[in-house]
Amino acid sequence: MIEIKDLHKSYKMGKNSLHVLKGINFNVEEGELVAIMGSSGSGKSTLLNILGMLDEADQGSYTLDGVPIKNLNEKLAAQYRNKFLGFIFQSFNLINYKSALDNVALPLFYQGMKRAERMERSMAYLKKVGLADWATHKPNELSGGQKQRVAIARALASDPKVLLADELTGALDSKTSYEIMDLIQKINDEGRTILIVTHEKDIAQMTKRIVNLKDGVIIDDRKITQVRAMQDV
Amino acid sequence: MFSLERWQEVFETISKNKLRTFLTGVSVASGIFILVVLLGVSVGFQNGVEKQFQNDAENIINIYPGSTSIAYKGFNKDRRIQLTNEDYALVNRETDQEIEFASSLYQIFAGLVSYGNESGSYRVEGILPDYQFLEKADIIEGRFINMNDVKAKEKYAVIGNRAKKDLFKDKSPIGEYIEVSGLNFKVIGVFTDPGGDREETRVYVPISTAQIVFGAGTDIRSMGYTLPKEENYDLALKQSNAFAAQIEQMLKSKLQIDPKDESALFISNNIENTKEIYLLINAMKIFFWGVGIATLLAGIIGVSNIMLIIVKERTKEIGIRKALGAEPLSIVGMILHESIFVTSVSGLFGLIFGLALLEIVGPYIELDFIRNPSVNFSIAVSTLILLIAAGAIAGFFPAWRGARIKPIDALRDE
Numbered sequence: 001m002i003e004i005k006d007l008h009k010s011y012k013m014g015k016n017s018l019h020v021l022k023g024i025n026f027n028v029e030e031g032e033l034v035a036i037m038g039s040s041g042s043g044k045s046t047l048l049n050i051l052g053m054l055d056e057a058d059q060g061s062y063t064l065d066g067v068p069i070k071n072l073n074e075k076l077a078a079q080y081r082n083k084f085l086g087f088i089f090q091s092f093n094l095i096n097y098k099s100a101l102d103n104v105a106l107p108l109f110y111q112g113m114k115r116a117e118r119m120e121r122s123m124a125y126l127k128k129v130g131l132a133d134w135a136t137h138k139p140n141e142l143s144g145g146q147k148q149r150v151a152i153a154r155a156l157a158s159d160p161k162v163l164l165a166d167e168l169t170g171a172l173d174s175k176t177s178y179e180i181m182d183l184i185q186k187i188n189d190e191g192r193t194i195l196i197v198t199h200e201k202d203i204a205q206m207t208k209r210i211v212n213l214k215d216g217v218i219i220d221d222r223k224i225t226q227v228r229a230m231q232d233v
Numbered sequence: 234m235f236s237l238e239r240w241q242e243v244f245e246t247i248s249k250n251k252l253r254t255f256l257t258g259v260s261v262a263s264g265i266f267i268l269v270v271l272l273g274v275s276v277g278f279q280n281g282v283e284k285q286f287q288n289d290a291e292n293i294i295n296i297y298p299g300s301t302s303i304a305y306k307g308f309n310k311d312r313r314i315q316l317t318n319e320d321y322a323l324v325n326r327e328t329d330q331e332i333e334f335a336s337s338l339y340q341i342f343a344g345l346v347s348y349g350n351e352s353g354s355y356r357v358e359g360i361l362p363d364y365q366f367l368e369k370a371d372i373i374e375g376r377f378i379n380m381n382d383v384k385a386k387e388k389y390a391v392i393g394n395r396a397k398k399d400l401f402k403d404k405s406p407i408g409e410y411i412e413v414s415g416l417n418f419k420v421i422g423v424f425t426d427p428g429g430d431r432e433e434t435r436v437y438v439p440i441s442t443a444q445i446v447f448g449a450g451t452d453i454r455s456m457g458y459t460l461p462k463e464e465n466y467d468l469a470l471k472q473s474n475a476f477a478a479q480i481e482q483m484l485k486s487k488l489q490i491d492p493k494d495e496s497a498l499f500i501s502n503n504i505e506n507t508k509e510i511y512l513l514i515n516a517m518k519i520f521f522w523g524v525g526i527a528t529l530l531a532g533i534i535g536v537s538n539i540m541l542i543i544v545k546e547r548t549k550e551i552g553i554r555k556a557l558g559a560e561p562l563s564i565v566g567m568i569l570h571e572s573i574f575v576t577s578v579s580g581l582f583g584l585i586f587g588l589a590l591l592e593i594v595g596p597y598i599e600l601d602f603i604r605n606p607s608v609n610f611s612i613a614v615s616t617l618i619l620l621i622a623a624g625a626i627a628g629f630f631p632a633w634r635g636a637r638i639k640p641i642d643a644l645r646d647e
Contacts, residue, residue, distance in 0.1 A: 054556060054641040074636075075560045082558020093553045093644060097249040110558040115241060158558070 001161060001193050002028040002051065007060035009046055020046045022216035024060070028162075028195065033188040033226070035204035036197045038213035045166060047213065048197045052085055052164045053077045065161050082110050086155030090167035092147040094139040100150045101126060101135040107158040125153040129183060145176035152183060156192075163187070163194040169203055181206045181229040202227075243571050253546075257539045257572075258579030264532030265580045265620060268525055269587025269613050275521030277598060277606025279514055291507040292462070292469060293367050294477055296324075296484070297455045297499045305491035314488055314497050318451040324458075327483055330476045333461045336364035337453040339443045341414075346392075346436055348400040348411045355396055357413055357436045359443020367457045368426060375407045375422030382421075383439040388446075390418040393433030394425045413438070416446055466508065473504045525616075532620055537627030540572055544631040551635050552643020561636035568632035569625055576624040580617045588613065 009021040020043045028034055038044040049055035050062065053069060062069045064084055072080065086107075087093075094103045104122035113121075126132050129149040139147055148168060155163050165184070169177035181203060188194050188208075196207060204210050205227045212220035247254045298314035321337040337360075344357035358364075365377045373394065382389050390411060397406050406420040418438060426432040444450060460476060463469035477500045482492070490497040544551075551564055559567075588608065595606045 049641050052556070054639070054644075075562070078555060078558050078560040081556060087556050089644065093549070093556070095550050095553060097246070102245070106554070107557040109238065109242065110554070110560075110563070112238075115238065154557070 001030045001032075001065055002026075002195075003061075003063040004051075005061045007047070007050065007062065008058050009043075009050065009055070010058060020216050021050075021057070024216075024218060026211060026218060026221060028193060030193055031188070031191045032209060033185070033194045033207045034196065034209045034211060035207040036195060036211045036213060037199060037201075037204050039199060041215075042213040043216045044197045044199075044213045048164055048166055048195070051162075051195065052087060053081050078110075082107055082158055084161045086158065086160040086163045088148070088151050088155050088163065088165035088168045090170040092139070092144075092151045092171075094147055094150060094154075096139055099136050099138055100131060100142065100153075103139070103150055104154045104157050107154060111158060122153070122157055125157050126150070128156070129153045143176075144172050145179060148172065148176075148180050149183065152180070152187070156187065161193060163192060165194065165196045167198055168196065169198070169200065174202075177203065178229045185226070185229055239566070239570060242567065243574060246567075246571060247575065253543065254575055257536070257543075257575050258582070260535045260539060261532065261576045261620065261624070262579040262583035262586070264528060264535060265583030265617055266587045266590075268528050268532070268616055269584060269608055270590060271521060271525050271528060272612060272616075273587070273591040273595065273606040273608040274603065275517065275525075275606075276608060277595070277603040278517055278521070280606075281604040282514055282517070291503060292459050292473060293503040294458045294460075294473060294480075295455055295499075295501045295503070296457075296480060297501070299496045299499055301490055301494050302496040303491040303494045305494065306489050308489060314490065316453050316456065316484075318453060320484060320487065321453060321456050323487060324456065324480055324483060328476065328479055330472065330479065331461055333459045334363035334366045335456070335458045336361040336367055337440055337456045338364070339440050339447065339449050339453050341443075341447055344413055344436065346396070346400070346411055346413050348406075348409065351400045352412075353396065353399050353434075355393075355434050355436050357438060357443065359440035359447075360437050361440055364437065364457070365424070367459060368428075368432065370424040370426045370432075373423050373425050374405065375420070377422055377424070378437060378439050383441050386441045386445060387439060388416060388418045388442055389421045389439065391422040391424055391437040392420055393435045394423055395430045395433035396436060397423045399434075411436075414446060470504055470508070473502055477502050529616060529620065533623040533627060536572075536576060536620070536624040537631070540568070540624070540628035541631045543572075544568060544635040547635065548638060548643050551638055552640045555638075555640040556644065564636040565629070565632045568635060569628055572628040572632075573621060573625050576621050580620055584613055584617050 004024055004026050007021050007024040010017045010019040024047060036044045036047060046055065050057050053072065064080070067080070069080065095106070098106070101119065101122050104125055105118045108118040108121060123132065123135060126135050129152055131146060131149050131153070134142060134146060139150070142150065169180055172180060184194060184196070185206060196203070198204055205224065206229050207224070208226050209223045210220070211218055296316070298316050300314065301308065301310050301312045304310045318337065325332070325335060338358060340356055340358035342356050343354045346353055346355045346357070360378065361383060362377060362379050370377070375391070377391055378389060390413065392400070392406065392411070400406070400411065401409070406423060409420050410417040411420055413436065424433070440453070444452065458476070460469070460472055463472060481498060481500055484498055485492055485494070554564065588610070591606055591608055598604065598606060
């Protein structure tokens, strides 16, 4: 599903150039649940941003579902993001003035789907994350866990190839974190490819594979035995 | 731009950001409102000034006799000069200028005029038909005196609107008889004059009749002329002065007045006074346009400022939208669509309120220098369009900048 070869990225900080990614090689197969771990400054967020087409690599190749992601203009990048990717952020990034349902429906709006169909489909995803009763509520009326569920429903709405999650439990307490991870595991069980950036070991253990990043290189990449989140609750 | 989906999205955004929408709307609406009122006041001022100064035709030339101050050709000085029909005919016959309107005049200043139990002291003026145009009198009922009336020495009277109200109240005076200096005159018309009450208390009768009734023989008190309108003020002034000089020379030679005598004949050339008015009106026009354009500019700057703040405030939202697959053009479109919609609707409100204010309050404003403020609707609408267009252009750059924001930077923006 994802093929990355010799990826380099550096940021210019005044005169100095900060080399963040120093040749990353890794592949993700369909249906995998991968945790990208590393301390802050290891380059894990940069890698995720490049994977999410929110940022561009200086060097190297990136292929997503057989499509080379290269020299994208903004319009094409937007279309690819909409078609291939679902994002889940640490700070949820819901639009405050829109209801949970409208937030979920937003990616579908950009696909050009008609309103009635959009709402029906969004409602189905809200049901899936267990928030059907909260559809008309605004994000500020929801708890952190509920907000993240809405964000997950939104990420799923456009039926993307890959879900990219950046510290998705970073703003949640551990009980809620496990509930969210349980949801992520269930979505993965249905065959969805999911990448999670995290620095929390227990969260990483709930995936099927851990990629360890340090100083811009992968130091460790191994499959693990998945810990089911609901066992810990 | 016209897709239903976009409209739904825009309406949703607007209705869920009521304060922001309201503030934008108020600033645009008040800008347009102020502009419309200002333009209205400017027009009102112009009306007021014109009314103040232009009771009579703006290019009227009046000739009044005085007394000689220099002994000439055997006549003593201090001789009173009397103009007659003959002098008036002479000027009309001999001048080489084309005359637009001309009238001789014989008036008594306090004529007792009565109808039934009502009576008053009015200025009774014997005139020729052209006098209507020299005085800028408008007939509101009946007709003005015509040449046949003058020839037949009819005892007809055309009375001012004020005199009509005094004597007849609400009754129509046409065909009624009023008594002037003991003689019955048939009222054939009522006039209104931009000079207001002062000039609407006059009673006009044919000059031939007046000369008989008041025992004036062929005497006249004054004569008035206007020349055809010229293309510009300077040319009009030149013609007018030439004509005045010609009349002066003609009459002085006929009446045996020393050409250097300055008190025997007075020639008032109204066009010289008009220059001041034209200058004043022009200056005020420039002033109001200046203020108007400054207001408009302030409005445009205000709108663009708001746009800039809106984009800034929505940076994160833009980032989220982009991450979810919004194309840059759709971001620009969304922001512009919203801003054009809000500015149009609120601008329209401002326009309507401004026009309504002028329409409702305007007619009641009868200050000396401001009269019936009103605004040219097409000017108001074009200012509105200008403001919307300017708002859109001004809004485009922040919108474009917003669309260029990298989603990654926008999402970091907490």
